[in-house]
Amino acid sequence: MSAPAFASLRGLGTTATIAVTDAAALSEAIDVLERWLEEIDASCSRFRPDSELSALSAAAGAEIEASETLLAAVEAALRAARLTDGLVTPAVGRSLRLAGYDRDLASIGPSARPARLVPAPGWRGIAVDRRRRTVRVQPGVELDLGATAKALAADRAATEAAETLGCGVLVSLGGDIRIAGPAPLAGWRVDVDDAHDALTGRAQALLLQTGGLATSSTTTRRWRRDSRELHHILDPRTGAPAAGPWRTVAVAAATCVDANTASTAAILLGERAPAWLAERNLPARLVRRDGFVIPVAGWPEEPKAA
Amino acid sequence: MERALSMALVVADSRPLVVGALGLVAAAAGAVAILAARGGEREPERPPSDPVGRDSFSGRDTIYGRASSSARSAMRRRLSRVTWLVGIGAGAVTVLIAALLATTAGSTSQGATSSPVEQAPSEAVPEPDELQPPSSLPESAPDGGSSFGFGSGGS
Numbered sequence: 001m002s003a004p005a006f007a008s009l010r011g012l013g014t015t016a017t018i019a020v021t022d023a024a025a026l027s028e029a030i031d032v033l034e035r036w037l038e039e040i041d042a043s044c045s046r047f048r049p050d051s052e053l054s055a056l057s058a059a060a061g062a063e064i065e066a067s068e069t070l071l072a073a074v075e076a077a078l079r080a081a082r083l084t085d086g087l088v089t090p091a092v093g094r095s096l097r098l099a100g101y102d103r104d105l106a107s108i109g110p111s112a113r114p115a116r117l118v119p120a121p122g123w124r125g126i127a128v129d130r131r132r133r134t135v136r137v138q139p140g141v142e143l144d145l146g147a148t149a150k151a152l153a154a155d156r157a158a159t160e161a162a163e164t165l166g167c168g169v170l171v172s173l174g175g176d177i178r179i180a181g182p183a184p185l186a187g188w189r190v191d192v193d194d195a196h197d198a199l200t201g202r203a204q205a206l207l208l209q210t211g212g213l214a215t216s217s218t219t220t221r222r223w224r225r226d227s228r229e230l231h232h233i234l235d236p237r238t239g240a241p242a243a244g245p246w247r248t249v250a251v252a253a254a255t256c257v258d259a260n261t262a263s264t265a266a267i268l269l270g271e272r273a274p275a276w277l278a279e280r281n282l283p284a285r286l287v288r289r290d291g292f293v294i295p296v297a298g299w300p301e302e303p304k305a306a
Numbered sequence: 307m308e309r310a311l312s313m314a315l316v317v318a319d320s321r322p323l324v325v326g327a328l329g330l331v332a333a334a335a336g337a338v339a340i341l342a343a344r345g346g347e348r349e350p351e352r353p354p355s356d357p358v359g360r361d362s363f364s365g366r367d368t369i370y371g372r373a374s375s376s377a378r379s380a381m382r383r384r385l386s387r388v389t390w391l392v393g394i395g396a397g398a399v400t401v402l403i404a405a406l407l408a409t410t411a412g413s414t415s416q417g418a419t420s421s422p423v424e425q426a427p428s429e430a431v432p433e434p435d436e437l438q439p440p441s442s443l444p445e446s447a448p449d450g451g452s453s454f455g456f457g458s459g460g461s
Binding site: 189 | 433437441443444447449
């Protein structure tokens, strides 16, 4: 087996990286990753007029036939909603659109138009019929699968590449990480920080052997409306950006979908987050607005400053 | 879990066989019914010592006895024809229904495996009802270790 190798590309509006423990397998691993990025984008993008999700939004309450990928993505999003009492909900699409996140983030410029902050409707108006392979959304409900669909893509790409290529694989989609197959001897080294592509120098370096790791932060994916600065983690109860005590929350879990669900929920749970994560044995790193770090449920302590 | 799932898939895939087997059993039952009806159609054999025919009820050699026996034979023939028709009809309908059911089950099964993307069974594998912790905890990396620079940060 040769040395590990990795490659990065753009996908789902972020940086996608795939690393393999066998450099000879890198080319095929990239193919697997590209296929999953396209698959998830074609099914779940809110900004592509030809996506299945756009067709579902235009269906005005009618049932539509869905691909296996969309079915899986909606099911993952509904499970996230159920396990977080609706905090991490796919029904937040309209709230995001009215707040100004109505196109790919890179193309959102400053606007003088004030943001409209509206609560998200209930997620129980979204129904998947697995037997008939259909999805139906109540009129007025707009879906946003962003949180869980990207994590799902990381899960699917990593596990498929590891199974078909027979080596260890790490997939990172904008910092949503999934590890599958045998890890390198010491583990995969990952730096955890506020932003995956702009490490601040305050990052904590970890070694991971398996599972998923996701980090949610209010410091990234921001835009300006009128004089107000907003970010992408909206509280579905109010439609306003989360304003709790946490700047960044990173969570390790069995899968990237579970890690992402928990890290997003923790930002919205506020002070209750550490206990909520500990009850579920989910190792996590919570960073307060002032930079103070709280490790939970077995997350390693920060190294002491020299 | 995986074993239970694969068992469920085996059961689901064998539906056409099960339905086909049921159809065969039903068809065989119909055939037995037809043979039984055919057996009822046969004239009772006359003993060689009774060439003219004996009234089986009175035992007397009478014209009336002969006429009565002939009427009963005619009735038996009519009844046996009806039984034949009912037997053949029931058998045909049973085979037809079995064939239709087998076709439907077969096409459902094929639908679930028609393309690489749609290889998942029609029932999704149920996800755990709790968020699942990792099987091993993250560990601190030693200072100065080699790093690919993977960052997990908000995106």
